[in-house]
Amino acid sequence: MARYMPDGWTLPEVNDLNRPFFTTGKLMLQHCVACDTVQHPPEDICRSCQSDNLDYVESKGTGEVYSYVLPHHPPNELLNTRIPYNIVLVQLDDHPHVRLVGNLVDTEPDDVKIGIRVNATWEEIADPNGGPAILLPQWVQAK
Ligand SMILES: [Zn+2]
Known part of the structure; x- marks a missing residue:
């Protein structure tokens, strides 16, 4: 899968607390x-x-869009060619008090709605500084 956000967009900084979230593909x-x-982000x-x-613990990675935003004004020039893009807040089925922010990568912005069923997916992104690749959790609509 191609990266949803531009290649130069900032990657999360992996540390001991978030390494399971950003490197396991789970x-x-x-x-x-x-x-x-169960809490997120890790502390x-x-x-x-x-x-x-x-x-x-491993979540099943299923849930629904609790809320979303579709930025139309790029907060950074790297996003000039990407707007509008989907940012969703997903409420997990197996841990409903946990809500995760990500991109809904397979849906046109006009089709993003509260309540859409989604599944986790992962984008593998090489570290430009030569470190281990990041497996970034993202979301796709459930079929
Ligand atoms: Zn406790």
């Missing part, structure tokens, strides 16, 4: 062993009970 969410809360401690006993 929708890995941080889970608190102490209180069973040093659980936002519910402040425990630092955290691991990761």
Whole structure:
């Protein structure tokens, strides 16, 4: 799959906390062993009970568009040829209190609606600095 955003668009900075999310090709969410809360984005401690006993669980990667925005005025010149583009906030089926931001990559902006069923997909993006590739979670409409 070609990258949805322009090639020069900024990549997330991978660190120890978000590495499972950005490098596994699975929708890995941080889970608190102490209180069973699932949270995203990952943090040093659980936002519910402040425990630092955290691991990761895999989401099924299905959900629906909870909200969206279709930028028409590029906030950066790299986006001059990309507007309008789809930014969706997805509510996950298996962790409904977790909502993830991404691009809906297979849908024309006029067809983006609240409630659209979506599945996670991944864009493999080479690190221009020679580091490991990022597998960026994105969204496609469920068939
Ligand atoms: Zn907790």
